[in-house]
Amino acid sequence: MTGFGSDAGPTSSSRKRAITIGTRGSALALAQTRWVVARLKEEWPETEFRIQTIQTHGDKDRRSLSQAVKGDKGFWVGEIEQALLASRIDIAVHSLKDLPTEQPEGLEVSSVPKRVDARDVLIGKEGLKSLGALPPGARIGTSSIRRKAFLRAFRPDLEVKDLRGNVDSRIAALAGDEYDAIILAAAGLIRLDFRNRIDEFVAPDVLLPAPGQGALALETRSDDDLSIELAYAIHDRATDDRTVAEREFLAGLGAGCMAPVGALANIKGGTLTLEGWIGSLDGTTVIKATIEGDPEECADLGAQLAEDMLAQGAGPLIAAAKAELS
Numbered sequence: 458m459t460g461f462g463s464d465a466g467p468t469s470s471s472r473k474r475a476i477t478i479g480t481r482g483s484a485l486a487l488a489q490t491r492w493v494v495a496r497l498k499e500e501w502p503e504t505e506f507r508i509q510t511i512q513t514h515g516d517k518d519r520r521s522l523s524q525a526v527k528g529d530k531g532f533w534v535g536e537i538e539q540a541l542l543a544s545r546i547d548i549a550v551h552s553l554k555d556l557p558t559e560q561p562e563g564l565e566v567s568s569v570p571k572r573v574d575a576r577d578v579l580i581g582k583e584g585l586k587s588l589g590a591l592p593p594g595a596r597i598g599t600s601s602i603r604r605k606a607f608l609r610a611f612r613p614d615l616e617v618k619d620l621r622g623n624v625d626s627r628i629a630a631l632a633g634d635e636y637d638a639i640i641l642a643a644a645g646l647i648r649l650d651f652r653n654r655i656d657e658f659v660a661p662d663v664l665l666p667a668p669g670q671g672a673l674a675l676e677t678r679s680d681d682d683l684s685i686e687l688a689y690a691i692h693d694r695a696t697d698d699r700t701v702a703e704r705e706f707l708a709g710l711g712a713g714c715m716a717p718v719g720a721l722a723n724i725k726g727g728t729l730t731l732e733g734w735i736g737s738l739d740g741t742t743v744i745k746a747t748i749e750g751d752p753e754e755c756a757d758l759g760a761q762l763a764e765d766m767l768a769q770g771a772g773p774l775i776a777a778a779k780a781e782l783s
């Protein structure tokens with residue numbers, strides 16, 4: 458990520474070019490894109506920003522996500538990246554956790570705004586409003602292989618059931634008879650103004666979040682200096698350092714979204730602490746490790762933690778998960 462000198466930027470007239478922002482059309486994607494546009498507007502009041510929604514493979518595919526994943530890295534972003542490369546849009550807004558760890562040739566992540574909340578949360582039926590309150594056999598809904606594996610490890614007595622769909626339909630499913638509780642990302646609910654529906658923030662030592670969860674990424678063409686400068690105005694250094702560490706860990710494992718991987722970095726007193734977990738799909742094994750160091754070394758810390766985990770036996774867990782999911 459580069460800074461921009463005052464004389465290196467575009468002229469004020471070119472800043473007035475209308476910028477098209479591409480996003481998925483789900484309620485969550487639109488809410489987060491509107492938030493991004495509002496922030497960009499604060500920084501660049503002269504510039505016109507337009508929102509264009511784009512359907513992705515993930516929006517069209519009705520299979521369970523854990524079935525549909527199957528090595529398909531750009532499940533949520535492929536069509537949006539194509540629109541970016543073809544200059545049909547100028548800036549793409551993604552949930553960082555849905556963005557593969559490598560961008561296609563010609564594209565880059567030019568801005569990572571401040572993270573909302575990395576944690577997972579529980580929403581439960583009456584009297585079942587925390588993990589601790591769930592009796593043996595309680596049915597808990599999620600489609601994420603990470604949440605399934607770590608929940609099974611923590612509470613093997615629960616019945617973890619598949620639940621996919623957008624945030625609204627997952628909350629609606631809780632009103633039916635199939636689930637006693639569901640697990641979602643806090644950030645999605647907060648961005649959709651459903652914070653008051655959250656019953657419990659699940660502690661990261663029970664359910665370590667996905668790498669990048671709760672953060673957004675603004676992706677641009679690598680040669681589009683204007684869009685890069687506009688986007689970089691809402692970049693948050695600490696969020697970037699934390700999520701770079703988390704995503705380098707994921708990349709170093711070579712697991713993509715094909716294995717239950719959690720990662721969370723925090724910065725305190727000038728030190729970045731990165732925690733990483735990898736589990737078997739059935740939750741019988743979870744390997745955990747942490748590393749700390751200078752936030753400026755965030756990428757190396759992530760890569761080093763992945764190496765440590767591979768030395769501790771992560772390789773066979775990844776191979777087994779990949780074999781089972783494909």
Ligand SMILES: NCc1[nH]cc(CCC(=O)O)c1CC(=O)O
Nearest residue numbers: 552554641642644645670671672
């Ligand atoms: N793939 C779905 C997805 N992508 C990002 C979020 C939540 C928001 C975020 O993590 O930034 C969600 C929903 C969920 O996991 O509950």
